[in-house]
Amino acid sequence: MxxxxxxxxxxxxxxxxxxxxxxxxxxxxxxxxxxxxxxxxxxxxxxxxxxxxxxxxxxxxxxxxxxxxVGFTVRYGRELVPIGGPEGKTGYRLVGCDAQGDIACTLTVEEETEALGYEFSRDIERGTSLTFACDFxxxxxxxxxxxxxxxxxxxxxxxxxxxxxxxxxxxxxxxxxxxxxxxxxxxxxxxxxxxxxxxxxxxxxxxxxxxxxxxxxxxxxxxxxxxxxxxxxxxxxxxxxxxxxxxxxxxxxxxxxxxxxxxxxxxxxxxxxxxxxxxxxxxxxxxxxxxxxxxxxxxxxxxxx
The missing domain is CATH 3.40.630.10 (Zn peptidases)
Structure with a gap:
């Protein structure tokens, strides 16, 4: 494997x-x-x-x-837009990279609206793609x-x-x-x-x-x-x-x-x-x-x- x-x-x-x-x-x-x-x-x-x-x-x-x-695209602020149909649950680990460096953040899902977002130490550049962190x-x-x-x-x-x-x-x-x-x-x-x-x-x-x-x-x-x-x-x-x-x-x-x-x-x-x-x-x-x-x-x- x-x-x-x-x-x-x-x-x-x-x-x-x-x-x-x-x-x-x-x-x-x-x-x-x-x-x-x-x-x-x-x-x-x-x-x-x-x-x-x-x-x-x-x-x-x-x-x-x-x-x-599937994955996610960073929108404005700390919003995410899905790529395809990923399952969204608060706490999922996401990874990516923008001009400021590597990214290891956490997915958030707003309970009432189901809006997707992320928690990270800084704002991620808009348009950045994020994918699930691989735990094989x-x-x-x-x-x-x-x-x-x-x-x-x-x-x-x-x-x-x-x-x-x-x-x-x-x-x-x-x-x-x-x-x-x-x-x-x-x-x-x-x-x-x-x-x-x-x-x-x-x-x-x-x-x-x-x-x-x-x-x-x-x-x-x-x-x-x-x-x-x-x-x-x-x-x-x-x-x-x-x-x-x-x-x-x-x-x-x-x-x-x-x-x-x-x-x-x-x-x-x-x-x-x-x-x-x-x-x-x-x-x-x-x-x-x-x-x-x-x-x-x-x-x-x-x-x-």
């Missing part, structure tokens, strides 16, 4: 993914030559901003993993930390890359706060490589029907509905593989898939990811059995789809 812990400790809220992009580029440069099939690395800031593509062999399927997280906790059976959503999806993609022969891994930006990067990534992938099907390497919720330790989740729907024939192909492959998995049916939530669904190119997609408790908080919790089944299922699907 050392790689996952490293990923969780890199601040990269929506709009400020550059630090994580630099880490990914350095990681691929160092480890990629030792993978079974070293990829072509595509990183063009003018065309893709902070997004990154890894292209393996003759791809048929693309894996999308967003690299940004590992047991024999679980991992708990901020930003497992979606650093675990990124971890899954990097581990998948070690053995991937044919496929594309797309590290996208901005998903937690409205998206925006997937349309141009999808258009480029579709038009350049003829790839029209995707897996979404992201993290979903524990609910009354989705449980920790029961295996990776194949989502039949969330706020959007994927094409059933594609999802049924994935279900057949998953069943034949024997990899533990569970099915999700939700009426809310979304992922990078929402922009594939609305693309001006024809895309099939399916969300496949581990479930977590304590979503969008400093204490996101995932079972290691679900992490293992997520990676195993992706390895199977990328061979078979």
């Amino acid at each position: 050392h790689l996952l812990q490293t990923l969780c400790r890199i601040p990269a809220p929506s709009g400020e993914e550059a630090s994580l992009t630099r880490f990914l580029l350095a990681y691929v440069q160092e480890h990629g030559p030792g993978w079974q099939h070293p990829p072509q690395v595509i990183h063009d800031e003018a065309q893709f901003q902070d997004c990154l593509l890894l292209v393996f062999g003759q791809p048929r399927t693309a894996v999308f993993a967003h690299i940004d997280s 906790r590992e047991t024999d059976t679980t991992v708990q930390s901020c930003y497992l959503d979606n650093r675990l999806g990124v971890w899954n993609a990097l581990r998948l890359a070690e053995t991937l022969e044919h496929g594309i891994i797309a590290f996208s930006c901005g998903e937690e706060h409205g998206g925006g990067s997937v349309p141009y990534l999808a258009r480029y992938i579709h038009d350049t490589y003829g790839v029209r099907q995707a897996l979404i390497s992201d993290i979903t919720w524990v609910t009354e029907g989705v449980h920790l330790g029961a295996g990776c989740v194949i989502s039949l729907r969330d706020s959007l509905i994927p094409r059933r024939s594609y999802v049924e192909r994935i279900r057949r492959i998953a069943k034949a593989s024997g990899v533990p998995h569970q099915l999700e049916v939700e009426g809310a939530g979304g992922s990078d898939a929402k922009e594939l669904q609305r693309s001006d190119r024809a895309w099939d997609w399916c969300f496949v990811g581990a479930p977590e408790a304590e979503v969008h908080s400093p204490n996101e919790l995932v079972d290691k059995r679900d992490i293992a089944s997520m990676l195993q299922l992706y390895q199977v699907l990328m061979r078979e789809l």
Whole structure:
């Protein structure tokens, strides 16, 4: 879990993914030559901003993993504005940096209005991004930390890359706060490589029907509905593989898939990811059995789809 812990400790809220992009580029440069099939690395800031593509062999399927997280932006005085949908509780530790130096402050939530703010020894410069302080906790059976959503999806993609022969891994930006990067990534992938099907390497919720330790989740729907024939192909492959998995049916939530669904190119997609408790908080919790089944299922699907 050392790689996952490293990923969780890199601040990269929506709009400020550059630090994580630099880490990914350095990681691929160092480890990629030792993978079974070293990829072509595509990183063009003018065309893709902070997004990154890894292209393996003759791809048929693309894996999308967003690299940004939720967080907070300093407004005026000591007000904070959420980035995405972070959980807000008084006492959460926040970190950041402005022109005056490093910041380690405390989140405050006004009881009546639920207005967000911070406690710190000085005023923080407006526009500064703050993220949850990382307290990475590992047991024999679980991992708990901020930003497992979606650093675990990124971890899954990097581990998948070690053995991937044919496929594309797309590290996208901005998903937690409205998206925006997937349309141009999808258009480029579709038009350049003829790839029209995707897996979404992201993290979903524990609910009354989705449980920790029961295996990776194949989502039949969330706020959007994927094409059933594609999802049924994935279900057949998953069943034949024997990899533990569970099915999700939700009426809310979304992922990078929402922009594939609305693309001006024809895309099939399916969300496949581990479930977590304590979503969008400093204490996101995932079972290691679900992490293992997520990676195993992706390895199977990328061979078979």
